[in-house]
Amino acid sequence: MEESELLMFAVSPEFKMGLVGLVASRLTETYYRPAVVAARGEEFTRASCRSIPEFHITQALDQCADLLVRHGGHAMAAGFTVDNRNLAELATRLKEIALRELSQRDLHPVLRADMEIPLRELRPELLKDIDALEPTGLANREAQFVSRDVQIVRCKAVGNESQHLRMAVSDGRITYDAIAFRQGAWAGKKPERVDLFYTYERNSFQGKDSLQLNVKDIRLAGCPD
Numbered sequence: 001m002e003e004s005e006l007l008m009f010a011v012s013p014e015f016k017m018g019l020v021g022l023v024a025s026r027l028t029e030t031y032y033r034p035a036v037v038a039a040r041g042e043e044f045t046r047a048s049c050r051s052i053p054e055f056h057i058t059q060a061l062d063q064c065a066d067l068l069v070r071h072g073g074h075a076m077a078a079g080f081t082v083d084n085r086n087l088a089e090l091a092t093r094l095k096e097i098a099l100r101e102l103s104q105r106d107l108h109p110v111l112r113a114d115m116e117i118p119l120r121e122l123r124p125e126l127l128k129d130i131d132a133l134e135p136t137g138l139a140n141r142e143a144q145f146v147s148r149d150v151q152i153v154r155c156k157a158v159g160n161e162s163q164h165l166r167m168a169v170s171d172g173r174i175t176y177d178a179i180a181f182r183q184g185a186w187a188g189k190k191p192e193r194v195d196l197f198y199t200y201e202r203n204s205f206q207g208k209d210s211l212q213l214n215v216k217d218i219r220l221a222g223c224p225d
Contacts, residue, residue, distance in 0.1 A: 005033065006033060006034075006095065006098040006099055006102045006103065007033060007034045007035070007036070007055075007094055007095050007097075007098035007102075008027050008031065008033055008034070008035040008036065009035075009036045009038075009091045009094065009095065010023075010027075010035075010036070010037050010038070011036075011037075011038040011039075011040050011045060011047070011087065011091075012038075012039070012040060013039070013040045013041070015037065015038065015039040015040070016039060017039045017046055020037040020038060020039055020046075020047065020048040021037075021048035021050070021077075021079075023035075023037045024036065024037040024048050024049060024050040025050045027050070028050040028051065028052060032052055032107055032108065032109050033052065033107070034049065034050065034051040034052060034055045034057055034060075034098060035049065035050050035051075036048075036049045036091075036094065037049075038087075040084065040087070041084075042084075043083065043084060044069065044081050044082065044083055044084060045081070045082050045084055045087050046079070046080070046081050047079060047080050047081075047082070048077075048078075048079050049061070049073065049077065049078040049079065049080070050076065050077055051075065051076050051077070051078075052076075052107070052109075053075075053076070054101070054102060054105050054107065055098060055101055055102060056075045057073065057075065057076065057077070057078045058071070058072070058073040058074055058075065058078045059075075060094055060097045060098070060101075061073070061078055061080055061094075063093070063097060064090055064093050064094060064097075067082060067083075067086040067089055067090045067093070068080050068081065068082050068086075068090070069081040069082060069083060111144075111197050111216065111217055112144070113144050113145055113146040113197060114143050114144055114145065115143075115145050115146075116145070116146045116147070116148070117145050117146070117147060118147060118171055119147050119150060119169070119170070119171040119173075119174050119176060120171055120173045120174045122145075122174070122176070122200060122211075124211060126200060127200065127201075127202065127211075129143075130142075130143050130200065130201075142199050143199065143200070144197065144198070144199055144216070145197070145198055145199070145200060146195065146196065146197050146198075147171070147195070147196050147198075148195045148221060149171075149193055149195065149221045149222075150169045150170070150171055150193065150194055150195065150196055150221070151169065151170050151171070151172070151192065151193055152167055152168075152169055152190070152191060152192065152193070152194060153167075153168040153169060153170050153175060154167065154168050155167040155168075155186065155187055155190070156187055157184035157185075157187040157188075158184070159184065161184075162184045162187070163181075163182055163184045164179065164180065164181050164182065164183065164184050165179070165180040165183045165184050165186050165187055165215075166178075166179055167179075167180065167215070169194075169196065169213065176211065176212060176213050177203070177210065177211075177212045177213070178196070178198065178212055178213035178214075178215050179203075179212060179213075179214055179215065180214075180215035180216075180218060181214075183215070183218060186218055191220055191221075193220075193221040193222075194218050194219060194220060194221050195218070195219050195220075195221050195223070196213065196215050196217075196218060197215070197216050197217040197218075198213040198214055198215045198216055199213070199214045199216070200213060200214075201213075201214050
């Protein structure tokens with residue numbers, strides 16, 4: 001692996017400050033690497049950073065504080081402002097820190113479910129317990145579930161670029177609607193049975209409430225853990 005692949009650093013005067021956080025999040029989600037995306041101005045560059053559990057991005061920025069105008073954040077997300085005269089040195093130093101901390105790590109995302117549960121055991125009453133966990137965030141993530149050997153009754157790609165997947169899934173006794181964001185490619189594969197990793201939620205649409213699965217990951221049923 002090249003050194004630069006351990007931490008992605010993208011900067012341009014054409015980047016919009018309102019979008020750099022979204023882009024950094026997407027890069028980290030796609031490649032499972034810390035990412036820095038920055039909008040360069042005439043004198044200063046402002047950036048948004050996203051990271052992975054193996055790399056505390058704000059502590060990395062702390063080690064570069066002498067180069068920064070300001071910075072702040074937490075383990076998984078941060079932001080900073082840097083004088084353009086220090087930008088190249090900052091990128092070099094952050095990549096060196098990432099190399100030191102990540103080069104010996106096996107970097108693969110790990111999904112951790114709170115419970116494995118058959119679809120038929122999902123009940124609306126469970127949402128009361130889920131609501132009691134609010135507010136959720138970095139230190140208190142949403143409750144996440146796994147259901148195995150689920151049949152896909154129907155599915156289709158949705159969204160402007162067919163990037164999302166809308167499904168109906170069943171275990172033979174109960175059927176649930178499900179949405180899987182940025183997983184529209186599964187529509188072309190049309191698997192019959194899958195394992196699902198998801199959150200259980202209410203969906204409000206056109207004044208009507210329903211229950212659905214918000215699917216975070218899909219794999220073919222029977223694949224080893």
